[in-house]
Amino acid sequence: MIKAPAHVLKVKPYVPGKPVEELERELGITEAVKLASNENPIGPSKLAIEAAALALAGVNRYPDGGGFKLKQKLSDMHRISAGSIILGNGSNELLDVAVRTFMGPGDEAVMARPSFVVYAASTAIQGGVPVEIPLKDHRHDLEAMAKAVTPRTRMVFIANPNNPTGTINTRDEYERLFRLVPEDVLVVLDEAYFEYATSGHYPDGLEYLKNGACRNVLVLRTFSKAYGLAGLRAGYGIAHPEVIGQMERARPPFNTSVPAQAAAYAALDDQAHIEKSRLVNEQGKEYLYRELDKLGVQYVRTEANFIYMPFDNAASAYEKLLHEGVIIRPAGENALRITIGLDHENERFIEAFKKLIAPGR
Numbered sequence: 260m261i262k263a264p265a266h267v268l269k270v271k272p273y274v275p276g277k278p279v280e281e282l283e284r285e286l287g288i289t290e291a292v293k294l295a296s297n298e299n300p301i302g303p304s305k306l307a308i309e310a311a312a313l314a315l316a317g318v319n320r321y322p323d324g325g326g327f328k329l330k331q332k333l334s335d336m337h338r339i340s341a342g343s344i345i346l347g348n349g350s351n352e353l354l355d356v357a358v359r360t361f362m363g364p365g366d367e368a369v370m371a372r373p374s375f376v377v378y379a380a381s382t383a384i385q386g387g388v389p390v391e392i393p394l395k396d397h398r399h400d401l402e403a404m405a406k407a408v409t410p411r412t413r414m415v416f417i418a419n420p421n422n423p424t425g426t427i428n429t430r431d432e433y434e435r436l437f438r439l440v441p442e443d444v445l446v447v448l449d450e451a452y453f454e455y456a457t458s459g460h461y462p463d464g465l466e467y468l469k470n471g472a473c474r475n476v477l478v479l480r481t482f483s484k485a486y487g488l489a490g491l492r493a494g495y496g497i498a499h500p501e502v503i504g505q506m507e508r509a510r511p512p513f514n515t516s517v518p519a520q521a522a523a524y525a526a527l528d529d530q531a532h533i534e535k536s537r538l539v540n541e542q543g544k545e546y547l548y549r550e551l552d553k554l555g556v557q558y559v560r561t562e563a564n565f566i567y568m569p570f571d572n573a574a575s576a577y578e579k580l581l582h583e584g585v586i587i588r589p590a591g592e593n594a595l596r597i598t599i600g601l602d603h604e605n606e607r608f609i610e611a612f613k614k615l616i617a618p619g620r
């Protein structure tokens with residue numbers, strides 16, 4: 260039997276949030292709720308659905324491999340040249356493209372722990388070495404991360420807001436980091452939850468690209484979260500055109516589909532949908548904070564659409580909640596991550612959670 264190299268076999272396959280249908284099938288229940296994958300609970304924009312449906316008639320043709328129209332629109336929206344933009348099959352793919360572009364065997368990538376698991380997996384698959392720096396007070400410790408950079412370091416990954424903790428790093432912290440990291444190390448600012456962040460200290464990564472100050476920054480955004488298009492797979496990266504030009508060599512041809520490009524384009528015209536998504540998220544957040552406060556349980560205040568709760572025996576809590584028809588996500592052994600949902604979904608979680616922490620009450 261063919262065997263993959265050792266560095267590949269070391270990588271654990273990504274475990275996605277459990278689909279609702281799977282749980283219902285397994286337990287013979289209905290009306291399970293999924294608060295596990297940071298999906299937008301209000302759904303996609305109607306404009307995006309219509310555009311994707313219309314585009315389906317043309318799928319005998321390959322997509323525009325360069326994504327001309329979508330890039331043009333993003334370029335107008337962000338006031339940055341189209342040559343600074345790369346499209347991906349979700350931003351996940353662009354993480355992988357960036358690693359394949361810039362890292363070789365034995366090269367190091369600095370990242371936080373816990374943070375998005377794909378950074379370490381992509382790095383390791385490429386034969387690179389993930390260097391994981393523990394969070395400090397649930398936030399990226401950018402000073403420690405800067406100190407961990409060695410001559411072998413090619414990339415630094417920052418999820419801002421961080422997944423799974425929902426915390427942010429500030430403008431001041433960025434600026435200190437940028438001063439310390441050498442020009443030939445790529446700093447990836449993964450802003451998958453950009454649209455949800457409300458803090459006045461939250462930096463827009465694009466600011467660092469616009470004034471031309473940082474030539475070694477790659478900003479990643481996605482249509483999967485606030486835009487509600489996770490199932491279509493579309494994301495984009497913005498960086499100096501020379502960074503993008505190099506990444507284009509590693510990008511698979513036709514990586515964003517015809518309906519994905521059409522839906523993403525239309526979704527950008529529906530900023531009212533984003534506003535509504537933010538509002539629903541803020542209301543759900545306040546409700547969950549209130550209820551968790553009443554229960555006296557610990558949680559981390561979030562700048563995203565999920566809440567991180569330090570919790571012992573997370574795996575067993577996860578299983579028990581599944582039996583109540585509520586799918587959340589264990590975040591390591593000692594924490595839970597709950598996506599903020601619609602009112603009735605948040606209420607279902609709170610009811611199930613009450614049973615979990617005070618059985619028989």
Ligand SMILES: *Cc1c(COP(=O)(O)O)cnc(C)c1O
Pocket residue numbers: 297348349350351352375418421422449451480481482483484489492493494
């Ligand atoms: C969800 C998420 C992504 C985006 O995934 P897509 O591939 O765009 O669906 C990227 N980074 C982080 C930290 C995420 O949580």
